[in-house]
Amino acid sequence: MAWADRSRPVARLRAGMPPRAGMARGNAVAVALWTAAGLGLLAGAWQWGATVLGPFVLPSLQETGQAMVRLAVSGAAGPALLATLVHALGGCLAGGAVGLVLGIAGGLALPVGAMSRPVFTALLGTPPIAWVVLALLWFGPGGAAASFTVAITAAPILFLAALEGVGSRDPALAEMALLYRAPPLQRLTDLVLPALADFLLPALATALAFSFKVAVMAEVLSGADGVGGGLATARAHFDLAATMAWIVLAVAVLLIADALLLAPLRGWRAAREGRAGVPPQA
Known part of the structure; x- marks a missing residue:
């Protein structure tokens, strides 16, 4: 260029x-x-x-491992983990997409950002448990309440990160791009997206982690299938080993999802910083 x-x-x-x-x-x-x-x-x-x-x-590692094996052999773990994965990723994708698009638009257009910021700040400050209660009243018990709660939790995280990221771009480079009549797509890929990278990656990791926590909490309270349903059953039976086993399984799925979804983005950022001569970050 x-x-x-x-x-x-x-x-x-x-x-x-x-x-x-x-x-x-x-x-x-x-x-x-x-x-x-x-x-x-x-x-x-x-x-x-x-x-x-x-x-x-607190059950021992051995007792927790045995409980995990029982859950896997009985066939209870697979469907529950899949249900929680769908609730967490589906809600995070829906809410995150809305927040990301509005955040980029708000960073590029002052009226959009000025109108949207207080709304998303209020959403971010609302406790997730309040959204669970509202979702139960609106949608009834089931997976819809969990997905909605995750979406409404993830949206403001991505919105604020995108808004700050777009606002941090170098105005001199933006002016130069306009002066040399760089195409809009090129301005997006070479100016906006690199400015977003340092803000979005931590926000995506945070949103993903919150999505799993909120999904499990909503499942426990709504009686939906998933890890939350397994935790509710273990609590009813006062089975601490099964409770810890469900927690470990949920965290393992979260770590796998983080590695599969966010590791390529981290690699892209590291490669971009290497080409620009910036020391790579851990």
Whole structure:
């Protein structure tokens, strides 16, 4: 592009600076090792708590693992996890798309942003439990209440991130793009989306995590199928091992969804920062 500065990677090489590919791989290995260490510490703390407090307060890792196996063998885990996944991802996708589109529009058009910001701020400040109660009154018990609650929770997170991201773009580059008559699609891909990346990725991770938490909570209260239904049954039977097993399974599905959906976006951002000469972030 005539109006964009693409010379920084070349300047780095001319200055004799080493390429960052090896550093990026080293960082990835370090992150993986520290992640494993953190999970190991968590498991150790869990087992220590189970030993000190006893199984009526915190089941051991072995008891929780046995409960997970029972849930998997009985066929209860698969459908429940799939139902929660549908409620969480479906609601997050619907609400996130609305918030993202309105956030980008609000960042580009002042009237849209000025009108939408207080509305989405109010939505963000409303406790999810209130939306669950309203959804039960509007839709009745079932999965619709969970999906609606997730959507109304995810929308303001993505809206505010998109609004701030678009507002952070370099005005000089935007003016130069207009001066050189860059096509609208090119302005979107080369100016707006890169400005959004640093804001949207943390917001997407937050929205995804909140979606699973809100979906499970709504399922517990609405009597819908899913992990929340399994938790309600375990609570009724006072089965702490099954309760912890459902929690671990839900978190595992969340981590898998995060790795499959957000890891490619993180890789794209790291590649973009590497081409621009920006040190990669963990």
